[in-house]
Amino acid sequence: MGKSCKFCWGLSAVLIAGLAYGAYKFIVVGSVETGVDGRSVVLLSPDERLKVLGEMRGLLEAVQTITSALVDGDMKTVETTARSVGMAAAEGESPAMMAKLPLEFKTLGLATHKGFDDLADLAAGGAVPMAVLGNLSTLMLNCTSCHQGYQLKATAAAD
Ligand code: HEC
Known part of the structure; x- marks a missing residue:
């Protein structure tokens, strides 16, 4: 050689x-850096950040609607609301933004959308409200663990 x-x-x-x-x-x-409070900071464009935060507020609204419908025993509303933030809501995310998200973040995000589909199935399948509430409570561990680990920051408008 x-x-x-x-x-x-x-x-x-x-x-x-x-x-x-x-x-x-x-x-x-x-695309991440370490934040002052130790969380990972995901760097997004300003638009991407606003889009993600908008989706987040949508999730919180869904959780509010679902808990209130569970109290009323309105399982149809539970089902349709959970479905509205299911996997279908995750379709059409831009590949450019997906590339900036750490694997764990994507995994948690998708598990959350999938979890809402499961919740919708549970409600549609005749589960009692307490069972669905228990499921929602477990599902919300995804919200809390992701918030514990991550933060979003907008980088220069160009990207
Ligand atoms: C995959 C990670 C992830 C998951 C899962 C997640 N979030 Fe978030 N969420 C974030 C991040 C990151 C932020 C921005 C935090 C920051 O920059 O300090 C955020 C912000 C928010 C905000 C603030 C929105 C705003 O306008 O400032 C709300 C409300 C919220 N999330 C609700 C939820 C709820 C409810 C769930 C679960 C059903 C959830 N999130 C699941 C990562 C996640």
């Missing part, structure tokens, strides 16, 4: 490492 080939192998190794790092960064890490 000549010197030049060793160089080729070396170069390939560097390229492969670079690609692996790129994939790791793209899929696992996302």
